[in-house]
Amino acid sequence: MSDYWHQHNLRVQYKDTDQMGVVHHGNYITWFEVARIEWMRNSGMNYRHMEELGLLLPVLDVNVSYIKSAKFDDCVALFTKVASFSPVRLEFYYEARKITEEEFHKKGEGIKEPFGDLLAKGTTKHMWVNQDFKPARLHKVAPEILQMLEKTARVPH
Numbered sequence: 470m471s472d473y474w475h476q477h478n479l480r481v482q483y484k485d486t487d488q489m490g491v492v493h494h495g496n497y498i499t500w501f502e503v504a505r506i507e508w509m510r511n512s513g514m515n516y517r518h519m520e521e522l523g524l525l526l527p528v529l530d531v532n533v534s535y536i537k538s539a540k541f542d543d544c545v546a547l548f549t550k551v552a553s554f555s556p557v558r559l560e561f562y563y564e565a566r567k568i569t570e571e572e573f574h575k576k577g578e579g580i581k582e583p584f585g586d587l588l589a590k591g592t593t594k595h596m597w598v599n600q601d602f603k604p605a606r607l608h609k610v611a612p613e614i615l616q617m618l619e620k621t622a623r624v625p626h
Contacts, residue, residue, distance in 0.1 A: 471550040471551045471552075472550075472581065473550060473579045473580060473581060474548040474549060474550045474564075474579075474580040474581075474582075474583055475504070475507065475508040475511055475512075475548070475549045475550065475580070476546050476547070476548055476580050476583075477503065477504050477507040477508075477546070477547045477549070478544065478545065478546050478547070478568070478573050479500065479503070479544075479545050479547065480542060480543070480544055480545070480573070481539050481540060481541050481542055481543045481545060482541070483541050485541075486540065486541050490540055490541070491538035491539065491540055492538065492539040492540070492588075494533075494535060497533055497535070497565060497588075497589045497591070498531055498533060498591075500545070500547055500563075500565055501531075501533075501547070501549075501561075501563045501565075501591060501593060502593075503547065504547035504548075504549040504563055505549060505561050505563075505593065507547075507549070508549040508550075508561070512617060512618075512621035513617050513621065514614060514617050514618065514621070519611070519614060522610070522611050522614070523599050523600050523605075523610070524597055524598075524599065524605060524607075524610065524611060524614070525597075525598050525599070525600065525602070526559065526595045526596070526597060526598075527595060527596065527598060527602070528593050528594070528595055529558075529594045529595060529596055530592075530593065530594040531591065531592075531593050532591050532592045532593075533589055533590075533591035534589060534590050534591060535588075535589050536587050536588055536589060536590070537567070537586060537587065537588050538588070539565070539567055539588050543567050544567065544568050544569065544570055544572070544573035545565055545566065545567060545568065545588065546565075546566050546568045546572070546573075546583070546584075546585055547563060547564075547565055548563065548564045548565075548566065548580060548583040549561055549562070549563050550562055551618070552592060554618055556597075556606045556607040556608045556609075556615055557596060557597055557604055557605075557606055557607070558594065558595065558596050558597070559594075559595045559596075559597070559618070560592060560593070560594045560595070561592060561593050561595075562590075562591075562592050563589075563590060563591050563592070563593075564583045564587060564589075564590045565587075565588045565589045565590070566583055566584065566585030566586055566587055566588060567585050567586040567588055568584065568585035568586075569585075572584065572585065597610075
């Protein structure tokens with residue numbers, strides 16, 4: 470859906486590695502969550518504010534493909550974009566890529582094409598729900614959030 474990626478950089482922490490010396494596979498899902506929250510914040514959809522409106526966005530499905538391993542102290546860029554959305558559902562696409570130290574310090578916005586060595590890629594699917602975990606339709610509950618999503622999912626931010 471979106472042609473542009475949001476980039477969020479991190480450095481692999483020792484605690485995130487396993488006995489083999491590589492990032493534990495479960496950390497990629499955590500990284501995807503961090504990248505999603507940062508994409509939302511950068512797009513004007515602060516998650517805390519959405520919760521104050523009574524909206525929650527639970528994960529319905531996670532898919533991760535592991536390509537290469539990351540190790541302690543590697544620089545990683547998490548690239549995130551909206552794959553699809555409707556007033557009820559939202560899907561994100563992610564790529565985790567190893568980048569150089571120089572690239573780590575030059576974070577960009579509105580990235581047209583992810584760069585670096587692909588480590589993992591995946592998607593998460595979500596459904597907007599209210600505090601009772603009943604489906605919520607954005608155009609009825611929070612049209613301003615849907616408008617922000619329509620705007621930011623299609624243009625660089």
